[in-house]
Amino acid sequence: MPKKIFDYKASVPTSGSQTLNRNIPTSPTTIKLAAFGLFVPAQTEFVDLQGTVGIQATALNPSILIKVFRDTGVIFTTRISIDADLAEFQTVSFQAIDISPPAGFFSYSVTAELVASPILDSATVVGPVSFKGFSIGNA
Numbered sequence: 001m002p003k004k005i006f007d008y009k010a011s012v013p014t015s016g017s018q019t020l021n022r023n024i025p026t027s028p029t030t031i032k033l034a035a036f037g038l039f040v041p042a043q044t045e046f047v048d049l050q051g052t053v054g055i056q057a058t059a060l061n062p063s064i065l066i067k068v069f070r071d072t073g074v075i076f077t078t079r080i081s082i083d084a085d086l087a088e089f090q091t092v093s094f095q096a097i098d099i100s101p102p103a104g105f106f107s108y109s110v111t112a113e114l115v116a117s118p119i120l121d122s123a124t125v126v127g128p129v130s131f132k133g134f135s136i137g138n139a
Contacts, residue, residue, distance in 0.1 A: 001139070007038050007039040010132035015128050016128055017089070017126065017127055019127040020054075023122070023124050024055070027114060032110075033053060033129050035109035046098060050093070052091060059122040061083050064079070065115045068096045076098075091128065
């Protein structure tokens with residue numbers, strides 16, 4: 001059966017590499033990277049969410065937790081580790097699927113937090129940063 005895109009939104013705080021310099025705070029404090037509102041009609045089967053974040057290791061080997069939220073609930077997490085000696089700059093892309101979401105209008109957002117030692121490890125968001133979502137279901 002053919003699928004239909006009911007809504008599409010994107011948030012692109014910056015599309016260039018090294019265009020930001022925002023420190024990633026230590027968990028449980030987070031930094032919101034991007035957000036948008038998305039309409040999810042009743043016939044939606046899933047919401048496809050895709051993001052890209054450019055990160056720079058500024059000390060040692062930071063480990064960063066990326067979280068995707070629907071309103072205030074976490075629906076996806078991924079952990080990124082950067083070796084400052086090997087990959088000072090790293091652009092990471094991810095995809096999350098919100099399966100069978102309830103109908104309504106929701107705020108989707110993506111955050112980052114440092115989960116390693118705050119004394120030894122540090123990282124900054126340097127760009128690009130983009131986050132987009134599609135609500136998809138039966139036509």
